[in-house]
Amino acid sequence: MTSEPLSLGELLRSRREHLTPDDVGLESFGRRRTAGLRREELAQLAGVSVDYLTRLEQGRSRTPSRQVVAALARALRLSRTETDLLHRAAGLTPPGSGVVSTHVPAGVRRMLSRMSDLPLAVFAADWTLLGSTPVWQALFEAPSVAADPNQNLLVQVFVDDGVSKIATAHGGADAFERALVSDVRRSAADYRDDVGFRTFVADLRARSPRFAALWDEGRALTGTALTPRSRSG
Structure with missing residues (x-):
């Protein structure tokens, strides 16, 4: 039985x-x-x-x-x-290994609008910023997606050496960086057939020795969650 x-x-x-x-x-x-x-x-x-x-x-x-x-x-x-x-x-088809989505569902857009008094941001699985509230933008000194559509948190952290306020809010730079790399490793496994994602990771490894070192550790690192946020993908 x-x-x-x-x-x-x-x-x-x-x-x-x-x-x-x-x-x-x-x-x-x-x-x-x-x-x-x-x-x-x-x-x-x-x-x-x-x-x-x-x-x-x-x-x-x-x-x-x-x-x-x-x-x-x-x-x-x-x-x-x-x-x-x-x-x-949940009545959903399990995620495949396709392409990272940059689509923001209407329900998520409504959530950002209704909760505009909170620091919320929506990221794709590769940590490209898809949307944010004015409070998020003010708190972390970040432009809106409309003003700058090419914002990626991984690039900002590992290449531009930025968003120190977010790192401080989530356990410090080391914990924050390890959490990011751990998360993107899981996403890379989920989207293993996305050539663009693989190219992005390879480029980031070439541009950032720190990212490359954490990536090559290959461990399931635990760290602070990057909240508040929603992820699309």
Whole structure:
């Protein structure tokens, strides 16, 4: 007799309860009544609201977007197999190895508009900036995408030696750089057939000894989550 597959909410709760703040690069304050990450912590890591995450876990919302599921999978440090399972539980086709998308869904655009008083940014899987709120732009001294459509966080960090304020907000330069490289390594595996992405990584390795060194370490590095954010791809 086979058991029923876990629902989306059950998968999210189960994985969240098996992670610790240390696993995802967060500081833990005070004693915890229950094991695992708090909902507030996972919501912060994935760039979604606590209310929305609660509705997903309780089964009151069953149709998250592909971008939200991908963000949750990354925040939960899911393996490729686990990520596929999470997508299927959400009624979505698991991600393939195609081309990195720069499409920003209408729902994400509405979120940026409604939450314009918060520092939010939307990035593609290769960390190209796709959209941001005025508060994000002011906080991190970054132009809007309309003003500069070619902003890429990896280039800004490893080539231009910029965005020190973001690094400071996420554990310092070393932790921030390691988190970025760890994330882009996972994206490179997801989009292994994207020639443009492979070329971008190769060019970045040639331009930045620091990026090349971290890339060549080849470890599944954990670090601070780059929040608040949403990822498209």
